[in-house]
Amino acid sequence: MVLRLSKLVFALLAILFLVVPLIAILPLAFTSSVILTYPMPSWSMRWFTELFTADAWRRAIINSLIIGSGATILATVLGTAAALGLRNRLLRFRGFFRTMFLLPMVVPAVVLGVGMQVLLARVGLINSYAGVIVAHTVVAVPFVVVSVSGALAGIDRRVELAAQSLGAPPVTVFRRVTLPLALPGVLSGAVLAFATSLDEVVLTLFVAGPNQRTLARQMFSSIRENISPAIAAAAFLFITVTLLAGFAVILFRSVLARRR
Amino acid sequence: MSGSPTRTGRSLLLLAPLFAFLVAFFVWPLFSMVSQSVSDTAVLRLLPHSADVLAAWDRLSPPSPAMQAALMEDLRAVDDAQALGDMVRRLNSAQSGFRTLMSKTTTALADTDDPPADLVSIDKRWQKPEFWLAIANALSPLTDRNLLAAVDLGRDAQGAIEHLPPDESVNRVILVRTFWISALVTLACICIGYPYAMIAASLGGWKRDLMLAAVLLPLWTSLLVRTAAWFILLQEQGLINDLLQWLRLTDGPVPLIFNRTGVIIAMTHVLLPFMVLPIYSTLITIPGNLMPAAASLGAHPFRAFLRVLLPLSLRGVASGSLLVFISAIGYYITPALIGGPGDQMISSIIAFYAIGSANWGMAGALGVVLLVATLLLYSVYARLSAEEPGRS
Numbered sequence: 001m002v003l004r005l006s007k008l009v010f011a012l013l014a015i016l017f018l019v020v021p022l023i024a025i026l027p028l029a030f031t032s033s034v035i036l037t038y039p040m041p042s043w044s045m046r047w048f049t050e051l052f053t054a055d056a057w058r059r060a061i062i063n064s065l066i067i068g069s070g071a072t073i074l075a076t077v078l079g080t081a082a083a084l085g086l087r088n089r090l091l092r093f094r095g096f097f098r099t100m101f102l103l104p105m106v107v108p109a110v111v112l113g114v115g116m117q118v119l120l121a122r123v124g125l126i127n128s129y130a131g132v133i134v135a136h137t138v139v140a141v142p143f144v145v146v147s148v149s150g151a152l153a154g155i156d157r158r159v160e161l162a163a164q165s166l167g168a169p170p171v172t173v174f175r176r177v178t179l180p181l182a183l184p185g186v187l188s189g190a191v192l193a194f195a196t197s198l199d200e201v202v203l204t205l206f207v208a209g210p211n212q213r214t215l216a217r218q219m220f221s222s223i224r225e226n227i228s229p230a231i232a233a234a235a236f237l238f239i240t241v242t243l244l245a246g247f248a249v250i251l252f253r254s255v256l257a258r259r260r
Numbered sequence: 261m262s263g264s265p266t267r268t269g270r271s272l273l274l275l276a277p278l279f280a281f282l283v284a285f286f287v288w289p290l291f292s293m294v295s296q297s298v299s300d301t302a303v304l305r306l307l308p309h310s311a312d313v314l315a316a317w318d319r320l321s322p323p324s325p326a327m328q329a330a331l332m333e334d335l336r337a338v339d340d341a342q343a344l345g346d347m348v349r350r351l352n353s354a355q356s357g358f359r360t361l362m363s364k365t366t367t368a369l370a371d372t373d374d375p376p377a378d379l380v381s382i383d384k385r386w387q388k389p390e391f392w393l394a395i396a397n398a399l400s401p402l403t404d405r406n407l408l409a410a411v412d413l414g415r416d417a418q419g420a421i422e423h424l425p426p427d428e429s430v431n432r433v434i435l436v437r438t439f440w441i442s443a444l445v446t447l448a449c450i451c452i453g454y455p456y457a458m459i460a461a462s463l464g465g466w467k468r469d470l471m472l473a474a475v476l477l478p479l480w481t482s483l484l485v486r487t488a489a490w491f492i493l494l495q496e497q498g499l500i501n502d503l504l505q506w507l508r509l510t511d512g513p514v515p516l517i518f519n520r521t522g523v524i525i526a527m528t529h530v531l532l533p534f535m536v537l538p539i540y541s542t543l544i545t546i547p548g549n550l551m552p553a554a555a556s557l558g559a560h561p562f563r564a565f566l567r568v569l570l571p572l573s574l575r576g577v578a579s580g581s582l583l584v585f586i587s588a589i590g591y592y593i594t595p596a597l598i599g600g601p602g603d604q605m606i607s608s609i610i611a612f613y614a615i616g617s618a619n620w621g622m623a624g625a626l627g628v629v630l631l632v633a634t635l636l637l638y639s640v641y642a643r644l645s646a647e648e649p650g651r652s
Contacts, residue, residue, distance in 0.1 A: 038502065085274030216484050
């Protein structure tokens with residue numbers, strides 16, 4: 001009895017520890033005060049107005065959208081192609097390629113950031129949109145590879161063989177059979193890639209100039225320098241976007257699961 | 261047909277773009293960071309002729325006229341004040357007095373009306389082999405100076421490796437601190453994560469789903485948002501201090517932010533999912549009748565846990581711990597925002613050298629240390645998860 005009660009208390013406390021910080025920040029986005037604490041004097045939308053009208057924040061949101069889209073497209077195309085290539089189980093060095101494609105998830109961001117800054121400065125891409133997009137693509141691509149590989153592993157090979165035996169050339173098999181079946185995996189990979197780019201701070205700190213400040217970068221420096229409820233409003237935006245993205249991924253995955 | 265050359269060719273063609281992309285923008289940057297940490301061309305770049313002549317010097321005898329002429333020629337050709345400054349700084353760190361000697365020498369050489377015959381006529385110090393030895397030692401394009409300095413070692417005048425004096429020995433303190441904080445966070449994650457995974461695995465239906473959702477929700481949320489949330493909660497007028505005072509546990513606010521406590525709380529929260537999920541996935545594969553079997557044989561529940569459940573789930577604990585520890589040692593954002601000056605980890609120092617003081621050599625050398633530690637731990641993790649039974 002005591003054991004069960006203590007288990008219940010522990011589980012509840014742990015759930016609170018995990019979830020409360022995320023919930024506690026949300027109402028502060030609607031405070032009318034200039035300081036970021038409870039109790040809030042009254043509700044107001046002023047910090048959202050600030051977010052979308054103040055030059056630094058608006059610029060940062062636009063930059064995040066530009067860079068996020070660029071990195072998502074690049075990572076999705078490269079990652080999907082690579083996942084298709086990795087499907088071939090008889091390929092030599094398959095394990096080597098797979099490890100290399102996943103390694104950007106493992107290497108600490110600061111280490112990659114130093115190397116990237118040195119290299120991009122040398123090739124003249126430092127402080128440019130192209131440079132930031134390339135950097136974000138490197139860290140986003142493993143998510144696409146994992147997600148698409150998972151979707152491809154679930155495809156019944158006999159469906160493709162049937163299409164082939166009916167005379168479809170490889171390109172048609174891919175376009176009409178493989179790609180539609182793997183599409184949920186490709187889409188959830190793309191969503192994860194976008195979320196990764198949106199949240200990326202460290203690489204941005206190293207390779208972006210003042211003109212490429214992203215929303216995450218702007219949040220990071222305003223927590224450091226002039227903390228204001230605009231941060232809570234930005235966090236609200238972040239949580240909303242990631243929740244929507246999460247729902248999208250769950251939706252895509254359930255489409256995948258239903259097909260099986 | 262699956263092994264046909266066309267299929268292999270097609271696979272390689274599909275792999276090639278990402279492979280090329282990662283070689284260019286992942287492998288090459290890491291390689292340039294490593295080469296940056298061992299390259300030392302500040303002196304060689306400006307003194308090419310002296311390098312040729314000094315190669316034949318026996319490193320003991322007084323400087324020959326040829327050496328002096330070569331150095332004079334090199335110094336006259338220098339037109340980049342920044343590069344000259346870099347070189348003088350590098351030489352002065354090897355042999356004190358170089359700064360004044362160089363400025364005197366370059367001024368004299370710039371005087372075209374009355375060109376000096378040789379270097380010794382400008383300053384007597386040019387007769388001493390020490391100064392020439394410093395130049396000769398600095399001419400090698402490769403150096404282990406930065407890598408040694410990253411772990412607080414250096415070379416003495418004879419070239420033997422020695423410990424740096426305590427006032428220059430900051431890096432080892434930071435390395436030890438990085439590993440210590442990461443170990444504490446890993447331990448905290450085990451203490452919360454293991455019972456959590458055990459309870460979740462023992463439940464069914466919506467209760468299990470709720471516990472798993474509570475782990476996945478933070479995993480989904482942006483790292484920056486979670487850190488900002490802890491910033492707000494931990495501050496002096498934050499919710500946690502309000503709660504503590506409301507419960508009459510303390511009279512005044514407890515300092516929770518800009519110190520070690522805050523860093524460990526926030527990092528534990530951020531990394532806890534990486535501990536819970538691997539442990540959970542090993543626990544659910546353990547047959548549910550093992551514990552009752554141990555109990556029926558007379559084992560106390562605690563003894564049954566120690567002898568049955570713990571050994572079987574140890575692999576999950578090991579994977580989770582490695583995952584948490586690997587992520588923790590590379591952390592930058594959370595210590596930078598929640599920690600004080602005494603809680604900065606190796607990543608912060610790397611960022612300081614790279615962004616703050618543009619010292620690429622040191623940033624690269626510390627980056628190499630962090631990279632090697634991460635890759636070693638990751639290879640252990642990869643081996644552990646590859647051996648996992650039931651997963652191909």
